[in-house]
Amino acid sequence: MTEKQSLIPCSEAVRQLWDYLDNAISPEDHEKVEKHLSFCRKCCGELEFAKELREFLVSWGAEEIPQEVKARLERFVEEI
Amino acid sequence: MIEVDVRDRSKQAFQRLVIPELPGLYSLARRLVRSGAEDLVQEALLRGYRSFESLKEDAAVGPWLKSILVNVFRDHLRKQARSVDELPVEEVEHFSLYRTLVDEDPLPYSDTLHHDFLRAFGKGDVREVLMRLPEIYRAPLVLRYMDGFATKEIARMLRLPLGTVLAQLHRGRKRFEQELWEYAGEMGLLLEKRIR
Numbered sequence: 001m002t003e004k005q006s007l008i009p010c011s012e013a014v015r016q017l018w019d020y021l022d023n024a025i026s027p028e029d030h031e032k033v034e035k036h037l038s039f040c041r042k043c044c045g046e047l048e049f050a051k052e053l054r055e056f057l058v059s060w061g062a063e064e065i066p067q068e069v070k071a072r073l074e075r076f077v078e079e080i
Numbered sequence: 081m082i083e084v085d086v087r088d089r090s091k092q093a094f095q096r097l098v099i100p101e102l103p104g105l106y107s108l109a110r111r112l113v114r115s116g117a118e119d120l121v122q123e124a125l126l127r128g129y130r131s132f133e134s135l136k137e138d139a140a141v142g143p144w145l146k147s148i149l150v151n152v153f154r155d156h157l158r159k160q161a162r163s164v165d166e167l168p169v170e171e172v173e174h175f176s177l178y179r180t181l182v183d184e185d186p187l188p189y190s191d192t193l194h195h196d197f198l199r200a201f202g203k204g205d206v207r208e209v210l211m212r213l214p215e216i217y218r219a220p221l222v223l224r225y226m227d228g229f230a231t232k233e234i235a236r237m238l239r240l241p242l243g244t245v246l247a248q249l250h251r252g253r254k255r256f257e258q259e260l261w262e263y264a265g266e267m268g269l270l271l272e273k274r275i276r
Contacts, residue, residue: 011174014176015173015250018250018253019246019250022231024231024246045178045182046176046179048194049177049178049194050178052194052198053177053198053253053257054225056201057206057221057225057226057256058225058226060201060203060206060207060226061107061111061226061227062107062226063106063110063111063207064103065102065103065106065107069106069118070102070103070106072118073102073106073118073121073122073125074099074102076122076125077094077095077102077125078095080091080094080095080125080126080129
């Protein structure tokens with residue numbers, strides 16, 4: 001990949017940030033995002049925020065099951 | 081040598097395997113639908129029992145049941161023939177919560193603006209924001225980031241091409257960011273923090 005080919009604009013880098021964090025992009029694209037991040041402070045901020053937003057989603061993920069619902073569903077399973 | 085299938089696929093085995101999975105199943109259902117989570121779980125349990133033979137390993141019962149639950153959810157959506165409530169793609173694609181927070185500076189006394197913004201949300205708020213997303217965006221987001229399924233697995237569950245799931249995930253993330261910002265304004269989540 002030449003120097004020119006490896007350069008991407010902020011919009012492209014930001015579009016790929018979550019997939020970059022997930023390792024869900026090709027090695028070539030990974031390299032392009034990494035290169036962009038090496039000189040763009042604004043996108044590094046976007047990256048840090050994307051990490052935080054991911055954690056945020058994970059941390060608010062689990063929904064507690066109310067005891068009465070659990071008991072009803074257990075009875076349902078026993079009735080099958 | 082003849083291999084003997086020693087998997088126990090009796091009703092008792094089904095009951096023994098699924099009962100510990102009920103909290104996880106219910107949790108997923110609650111994040112997929114605004115109401116009717118319990119019904120969704122019950123239907124998934126019935127379908128699971130009917131196809132119990134297809135469970136290859138007992139250890140995989142959790143993801144197997146979740147996959148069935150997503151199928152039930154998908155079938156319900158199809159029956160309702162919901163119109164897809166989508167923002168114009170361009171509008172979604174270009175929204176950045178990170179940049180919006182920098183530009184609007186809703187917490188002028190904060191040194192950690194982005195972090196403090198997210199801390200203003202409680203569990204109920206996050207659920208409400210998720211429920212504001214159209215189902216086509218909500219389901220991949222929940223399955224990927226809250227339940228940890230791989231994108232290929234999500235594509236299989238939703239019976240969609242991988243590229244479609246990746247695009248829905250991207251737009252879902254953007255839409256989620258946008259809804260977080262709008263919800264915070266509507267509910268006055270930042271007012272109390274702003275005057276500290």
